[in-house]
Amino acid sequence: MSALEKYEARVDEVDSLLCVGLDSDISRLPSQFNSVEFPQLAFNRRIIDLTASYASAFKFNMAFYEAAGAAGWGQLQDSLDYLRRHHPGALIISDAKRGDIGNSSAAYARAIFDELGFDAVTLNPYLGSDALQPFLDYKDKACIILCRTSNAGSGELQNLHVAGRPLWQAVAETVVDAWNANGNCMLVAGATFPEEMAVIRAIAGDMTLLVPGIGAQGGDIGPVLSAGLNSRGKGLIINASRSVIFAEDPAAAAKFTRDEINRRRT
Secondary structure: HHHHHHHHHHHHOOOOOOOEEEOHHHHHHHHHHOOOOOOOHHHHHHHHHHHHHHEEEEHHHHEHHEEEHHHHHHHHHHHHHHHHHHHHEEEEEEEEEOOOOOHHHHHHHHHHHOOOOOOOEOOOHOHHHHHHHHHHHHOOEEEEEEEOOOOOHHHHHOOOEOOOOEEEHHHHHHHHHHHHHOOEEEEEEEOOOOOHHHHHHHHHHOOOEEEEHHHHHOOHHHHHHHHHOOOOOOOOEEEEEEHHHHHOOOOHHHHHHHHHHHHHOO
C-alpha cells in the first residue's frame, strides 16, 4: 500500500481530514512531564492515545527532537514505534523540510524512510529536481513539497514573479508537470492563503495538499475547504499542532476540529 492509499483508507476509516502535529517542544510540555525520564515520549504517547480516534495522520516536527540531541532522536524513534504498533493505519509524516545536493539528499532519504520508517516527508524545492530525486525514487512514500507556506514571511520569496507568475505557482506547475512521475507528490498549501490554495488546487487536480496554519496561526477551516477539497471531497491533510496538543483537553480539541471540518465539508 502506498502512502497515499494508506491516507485515503484512514480518512474513510475515521471520517477525518485532521492531522495532529506532534510539535513536542520540551520547553512547552505540561509540568507533569518534567520529572519523567523521557518527557517527549511520554507526552507523545498521551497525545496519540487521546487523539488517534479523530486523526488520519500525525506529523512529527523534526526540529524539536533534533534539538534534544541523542535523547530526542531516541524518543522520536520510540514514539514512531508506539504509533505504528497501536495505530498502524495512520499516515506518519516527517516535517523535516529536507532538500540538499543529491548524495546528501540520498542520506536524508535513507534516514527518514528506511531508518525511521516515515510514510511521508516535507521537502524544500529550492535546489531543484536532482536534490529531490532520492526521495521521489521511493515510489510508495509521499513527497510533500513546499509550495505556498503559511508563515507571515513566506511571500518574501514565494511571491516573486517568475515568467509572469509567482514562484509558488511555478513550483506547483513544476511538481505536477515534471516531478510527479511516480504519483507520489503532494504540495504544502497554507491555510492562511486560501485564494492561492484555490489556484494550487486548479493546477494540481486531485493531488493531496498538506495544509498547515489553522488554529494557532489563524487559518480558517471554511475557506480552506472551499478552496482545497478535490473532486472526491478529500485531498487535504489539515494539520493542527499547538491548538490540539497543548489544549487543556487534547481529545476534545481534536474531536472539535475533526467535527468542524466535517460539518463544513458536507
